[in-house]
Amino acid sequence: xxxxxxxxxxxxxxxxxxEFIQMRRDRVTFAMMIGIxxxxxxxxxxxxxxxxxxxxxxxxxxxxGPQGRTILSALRNSTYFQFVRQVETEAEAHAALxxxxxxxxxxxxxNFTRELLRGDRPTLLVEADATDPGATGGPLGALPSILNxxxxxxxxxxxxxxxxxxxxxxxxxxxxxxxxxITQYTxxxxxxxxxxxxxxxxxxxxxxxxxxxxxxxxxxxSMPTRPLEVMIGKILPYILVGYIQMGLxxxxxxxxxxxxxVGSLWLLMGVTLVFIAASLAVGVTFSTLAQNQRQAxxxxxxxxLPSILLSGxxxxxxxxxxxAQAIGEILPLTHxxxxxxxxxxxxxxxxxxxxxLWQIALFGVVVLTIAVFRxxxxxx
Amino acid sequence: MSEExxxxxxxxxxxxxxxxxxxxxDLQVRKGEVCGFLGPNxxxxxxxxxxxxxLLRADEGSGxxxxxxxxxxxxxIKRQVGYMTQKFxxxxxxxxxxNLDFVARMYSLKNRRATVRQSLERLGLTARKxxxxxxxxxxxxQRLALAACLIHEPLLLLLDEPTAGVDPIAxxxxxxxxxxxxxxxxxxxxxxxxxxEAERCHRLAFIANxxxxxxxxxxxxxxxxxxxxxxxxxxxxxxxxxxxxxLPGVEQAVPFGSILHISGPDQxxxxxxxxxxxxxHYRWKQVPSGLEDVFIHxxxxxxETVST
Ligand SMILES: Nc1ncnc2c1ncn2[C@@H]1O[C@H](COP(=O)(O)OP(=O)(O)O)[C@@H](O)[C@H]1O
Ligand SMILES: [Mg+2]
Numbered sequence: 001x002x003x004x005x006x007x008x009x010x011x012x013x014x015x016x017x018x019e020f021i022q023m024r025r026d027r028v029t030f031a032m033m034i035g036i037x038x039x040x041x042x043x044x045x046x047x048x049x050x051x052x053x054x055x056x057x058x059x060x061x062x063x064x065g066p067q068g069r070t071i072l073s074a075l076r077n078s079t080y081f082q083f084v085r086q087v088e089t090e091a092e093a094h095a096a097l098x099x100x101x102x103x104x105x106x107x108x109x110x111n112f113t114r115e116l117l118r119g120d121r122p123t124l125l126v127e128a129d130a131t132d133p134g135a136t137g138g139p140l141g142a143l144p145s146i147l148n149x150x151x152x153x154x155x156x157x158x159x160x161x162x163x164x165x166x167x168x169x170x171x172x173x174x175x176x177x178x179x180x181x182i183t184q185y186t187x188x189x190x191x192x193x194x195x196x197x198x199x200x201x202x203x204x205x206x207x208x209x210x211x212x213x214x215x216x217x218x219x220x221x222s223m224p225t226r227p228l229e230v231m232i233g234k235i236l237p238y239i240l241v242g243y244i245q246m247g248l249x250x251x252x253x254x255x256x257x258x259x260x261x262v263g264s265l266w267l268l269m270g271v272t273l274v275f276i277a278a279s280l281a282v283g284v285t286f287s288t289l290a291q292n293q294r295q296a297x298x299x300x301x302x303x304x305l306p307s308i309l310l311s312g313x314x315x316x317x318x319x320x321x322x323x324a325q326a327i328g329e330i331l332p333l334t335h336x337x338x339x340x341x342x343x344x345x346x347x348x349x350x351x352x353x354x355x356x357l358w359q360i361a362l363f364g365v366v367v368l369t370i371a372v373f374r375x376x377x378x379x380x
Numbered sequence: 381m382s383e384e385x386x387x388x389x390x391x392x393x394x395x396x397x398x399x400x401x402x403x404x405x406d407l408q409v410r411k412g413e414v415c416g417f418l419g420p421n422x423x424x425x426x427x428x429x430x431x432x433x434x435l436l437r438a439d440e441g442s443g444x445x446x447x448x449x450x451x452x453x454x455x456x457i458k459r460q461v462g463y464m465t466q467k468f469x470x471x472x473x474x475x476x477x478x479n480l481d482f483v484a485r486m487y488s489l490k491n492r493r494a495t496v497r498q499s500l501e502r503l504g505l506t507a508r509k510x511x512x513x514x515x516x517x518x519x520x521x522q523r524l525a526l527a528a529c530l531i532h533e534p535l536l537l538l539l540d541e542p543t544a545g546v547d548p549i550a551x552x553x554x555x556x557x558x559x560x561x562x563x564x565x566x567x568x569x570x571x572x573x574x575x576x577e578a579e580r581c582h583r584l585a586f587i588a589n590x591x592x593x594x595x596x597x598x599x600x601x602x603x604x605x606x607x608x609x610x611x612x613x614x615x616x617x618x619x620x621x622x623x624x625x626x627l628p629g630v631e632q633a634v635p636f637g638s639i640l641h642i643s644g645p646d647q648x649x650x651x652x653x654x655x656x657x658x659x660x661h662y663r664w665k666q667v668p669s670g671l672e673d674v675f676i677h678x679x680x681x682x683x684e685t686v687s688t
Binding site: 008010011013014017018021022025026214215216218219221222223224225 | 465468473487
């Protein structure tokens, strides 16, 4: 009877084993854990399009003539673009694009005005982060007409001759990362986050409230086990489930939709672990707040809906109103979507990843703190 | 003396908001004793038992359970107590064996497999060990629960209405088992509604409306109630029961098969009340009060004192 009163790995393992047996016996839930990714994959691989505005753009201006300015203000007036940064070098510009700080890069090269006036059709380079083609498609399509009408206004009088040419400038668009603008490229990796959010939060929320509702919690509490053993014991098995879901989705997106995987799979697995842990923490917290399984289910939906609507999964993030973006920034799914798209499509490495990752981790820590405060060792 | 007491608590009190579920209850149970814990539904039995094993924090009260402080040492007490919940609380989607194995792991038992096997054998569960707990009938569920709360060899067993929904044969076997274990030195506190079970206990404690009303052996409890009971046999007993019930001095008039038990706390008043009916139509006989008469008497008493 003198066994340690501290944390016991043996008891933790006992809970893990029990959870696995119960998981195996609960065919419906098990089928759901496998079925949800597949069903969602089919449902969401349709394109979801919209017409976003005020997308963030950086400008790299090497020519300070009046025509350059005309073009920039025309772009701004079109309301498609919002210039959030002025960059000095191409390296800086590309870093901002890779990190997702801006979605567009407008590059006005040296001697732009001079070449334009000479009728030499200078190059105007627009680079776009097309990992989210729903967001970039509209603005890119509208670009030629915006530019033409801007120059026509400008070209009254002595510059009239410019208009007669087909187009006075040579507009070049580089849709980076997803050049063919295939929406499945965005949707499918995004689904990974959506499916994990849904199942991880729901299953842990239910797993603990179920113990309370069926009365087995009273039994568990009457045994010499620590709260942390119960919590971790409940979480561990579902991390494995999360990885199985991840494997399913990645395999499907690769085999069915030929989604490229540019970045490191190991990095993706590491990032996913943080995200799964944060989602499970949300589930555990719900289970300490909910009185019964029905409430746990409702709380899960309450969390899931904003996650799916405001994270940039459904609607292009930059196209949402500021208040919605502010809420979105709090949600782990928002950051996870950026991470998955960044790693899979852009080949982002640890440096680009860390900025989003700590925000997910912070969310998880805050939520878990609530859970530990709420978990009671007694029945009162 | 206190060495001999497995449970020795005083003033145990638990409040849920404004409602006091257990109100200053004292209880002493000797080692090796089987103590019956009686009381109507909602009287606070479950709440009291939960306080003993540390599942609920007592608002007031002090004392010892197996020599450990009942308030401060609840973690130590947990390891030496077997608690059988009122509602079946094992995992219905685990088999009998898996449930026992889980409990054995929770208590970090050495020779876990052997212990589980012995436990299955002793309670006759071996043939059913692969059956899911949720598919068992009431009697088998109760056996599983008993096996599980015995597996870590506790010194004290707290059983909360263990035989509710169990058939008479299973109940008899169950009580045989309990007396065997008590013979080996285990102490029992058993909440129950059944009078025949109460009569099998060494000691009884009555609780009603959150308060302990009496405790002692069966004989002491009956003696202390000062209840007089007459049995009557004759025609139209239901009518007679209704008439008598209304008279002063008569507390209960309860049919027991073909006879009627009339009882009241004041012998003289009772005899005065029944005197007009002691005719040749009826056969009257004074009988010792039964535990059930006493039980109903105790349950009615607090209500009377409130109304007067
Ligand atoms: N967790 C709780 N919260 C609020 N009231 C409770 C709680 N547990 C029990 N009660 C109340 O305390 C009283 C005693 O209940 P209980 O101990 O279950 O009685 P018994 O086991 O004798 O039937 C009842 O009125 C019950 O409603
Ligand atoms: Mg009860």
